Amino acid sequence: MTSFRFDKGGLIERQTRLNFSFDGKAMTGHAGDTLASALLANGQLLMGRSFKYHRPRSVVTCGAAEPNALMEIGKGGRLEPNTRATMQELYDGLVAKSQNRWPTLERDFGAITSLASSLFVAGFYYKTFMWPKKFWEAIYEPIIRKAAGLGNLSHEADPDRYEKGYMHCDVLVVGSGPAGLMAALAAARSGARVVVADEHARLGGSIPKEREEIDGRTGTDWAGNVIGELSAMKNVRLMPRTTVFGAYDDAVFGALERVQKDVAEPDHNVPVEKLWRIITKRCVLAAGAEERPIVFGGNDRPGVMTASAMRAFANQYAVAPGRSVAVFTSTDSGCRTALDMKAHGVHVEVILDARKDATKIDTGGVPVMRGALVTDVKGGKHGMSGVEINGHDTIPCQSLAMSGGWSPVVHLACMRGAKPVWNEELSCFMPPAHDPWIIPAGSANGKWRLGDCLADGAAAGSKAAADAGFKAAKVAVPKARDDASHAVSPLWWVKASTGKAFVDYQNDVTSKDLPLAAREGYDHIELAKRYTTSGMATDQGKLGNVNAIGILAEATGKSIAEIGTTTFRPFYTPVSFGALGGQHVGNHFQPVRRSPLHGWAEKLGAAFVETGQWHRSSWFPREGEGWLAAMTREVLNTRKNVGICDVSTLGKIEIKGKDAAEFINRLYSNTFLKLLVGKARYGLMLREDGFVGDDGTTSRLGENHFFMTTTTGHAAQSMRDIEFAQHALWPELDVQYGSVTDEWAQMAVAGPKSRMVLSRVVNADLSNEAFPFLSAREVTVLGHIPGRLFRISFSGELAYELAVPAGFGEAVASAIMHAGQPHGILPYGLEALSSMRVEKGFITHNEINGRHTAGDVGLGKMVSKQKDYIGRMMNEREGLNDPDRMQMVGIRPMDPAKRFRSGAHLVGLNDKPSTATDQGYLSSVAWSPTLNSWIGLGMLKRGRERHGERLIVWDGLREVYLEAEVCNPVFIDPEGEKTHA
């Protein structure tokens, strides 16, 4: 191949050799290389195959906009597809693989699509694969996806760590080129906290890529000096390898720092990438400008690249795509490339200047052909052999530099919705004016001359610092050569092209596709983008968009300003999911909450189940026992003897104050004003729309002191609702409250022998006379521990709940176990608790699911009409009181061993299951050890008057079709004799 490395020059460390491989071939490069420059140095000009036509491709840029040289980097779980070779730093051991080719890059079977390329115009897929309709999903799409594609994903887990972080500063400078460095200097000297972010490993922007002098010395010297001064300042943070990818409201910016993407084996104690949220006061956008390719025949051949890219490869990396160069330009940038290549000893054949009337500039003796247009590029996958001019003459050369003008990198300034503004004189889209936070500078602001960039940067830095409240410091603007005119006469498209001319390299969109889209009615730029795919995929048209707009403007007879741009959105360049997820993966996805009795349950061999953030003890298996056997034993023992269960996860709220009773009375639908001190009451909370929201018990421990519990799952939301009621609705009430969920360990002690057991632990008279059902009292536990005892029951047994300060939880639970041993006490878990509550027809959030009223769940009597409270009026709505509504019932299968599951539907005995025949559903199902049967709670139309009726439980997903009987939802002890015993 034609590409090679110069014997001297460049900013690479020639003494450091790095070994890497490309498609299995061993190669070497140097520290300071990118993968792209190292491949060129190894003669590997061919770097990939194009998306649609599988045309051979090489690099066309030297930076972030690269559409062609996309590779899979790394191995195993570290494999990262679609990595731009121009942005990937070379490291020892790097493994790179080309993409979208089969079987090899050299012999790519998919390239035959190129032979039929006249078929594959814009809209081809839409037009062709319409019929038969079913074929799209089954046949067409999978084949097309396989043929057209980018890299492959690894199916292994990523072994690396990612992090997210916040950063605060006064001035964020995006880009560290001439404008960025001057802006940083000006802002930093004023005392502002400055962050300088640059996507490249080496700071300096265009400076190391050019051979320009600044202040009488080499640009890299000058930049090194400024970077040195900045890095010595405490108020400055320099961030190379950091891409600012998004601009958000309130001057918040998103940035991706590639911390360890330049090593084969990252240090596990350091993230490989870090996602930053940068909160600043002002941002200087010094992101530079992108050189535009020219759209002409064969402009995608390996060996053709932008003029600035060719300079950058030569000046920074000492590589060239070929030993002889031609330049095709409509700007002076092309001439500069000719001079630079000549200086590196590369033969420059000719400058083809599309401008007929360009001012004469020094070309170092290279001949200039004015008004010459390249119509095709000759050559193959390993390089080019020459360029065809004006449709006939061919000039031999191994590479071609092209320059069609510059496009400021305006993305960040446009992400909040403002549109860039077309500037006819500069032939480019300028950043929108009057952004409150972003100050564009340098070539991102349409300044093409180096001197102008330096001055513009200094001014922007001073303004940013002043806007952020700092006194501007004086900064002298260094001198730079300023002879280049950079006048552009736009050339969007060489119409006389004989070869295929590409507008968007990554999507294989040609100059013919856009006019076709316009002819077929897709003449709006956003439509044309979707129809032709121009500007889509990983590069989002950084290179081709303006040319596409120019061509579309010509095709529609509109001006470029009228056509406008597509929408700019984050992210500027792709951001890995790893970085977006940050540290929130695996066990770090959400915090784990453990009850104060977790350790106690663990020692007893509990199996735990995740319910939200809580890990709750679910059952306590003995050897060889499954969940069902363990749960059955726990239920039977509790109903016969006594059981103990951890209920600490209930939401607990301490409420005090002069108006506490009134406040609670407005939260619950039933009355609480007259609740006696020493008493607990079951309460129902509605939502303001009248449906049931939550339930729980509230106890009055003193005249102005209440203790409220909510359900586990709804605790956070109930707390928020209570805060809303107090802050927003009734701030005049004198009430204080706080969540004490984690402060108390709470255990249920249930069963006929619970009184005997607890009496040995609690210093209080627990007789039914002294402490009847729904008593609530502060007690002393084990002689010294302050506790709260409630006689409430979620099992239907004689039962108590005992709360003690969290730290005493395990000691008290163990003491109860010890005291209960003679009485056969056993711990029971969530499964047993759930089974017993279904047996008793108690509701949980399976029933309180936002669709049911108090009346639906059989608690219509708890809805007071004597007061105002949340949900009071909306509960009176006609539809919420319709007798046809579903009502809670019990459901028993005729064959007790037949299992059904919640979610199953209830239909009539002779009905075919359908939405029309649907009469309700099962909300909760449990195995009832007491009844030796599967049982369920269900919501059934007019259910309360249908006890005894038979119907069908139908579960289409699990293929269940069972006959069952409607019954009272309270399966056992409907009179509550056990509870009150």
Place this chain on the structure above:
Amino acid sequence: MATLINCPHCGRRTTDEFYIKGDASKVRPTAVGDGTMDQWHDYVHIRDNVRGRVTEYWHHTGGCRQWLVVERDSMTHEVYGVTPAQKWKPAGTKAAAPAVKAAARKAPAKKAGGKR
């Protein structure tokens, strides 16, 4: 939406710390009982989809846990102000509104007593 909210208690915080309930322009009716359903219907269900200045209840869940009223522009994302909910008076709130007093309503509306 704005990225930073200036909480009156905690200072500038990112919006992820907040839970947004919605419209704060409606006042909860003070009356219940016959003849009040229209007011309640309006309070619970009727919402304008405003392009421009809106007021919303925000809860600083990841901070002071206070309910706040954020006045912001749904179009430009500009935030005009953040007020503790206790001090919030929706526009057009008339202290002397002819409230239909429900006979059944207890009258606990204790005087604010200068607290809060």
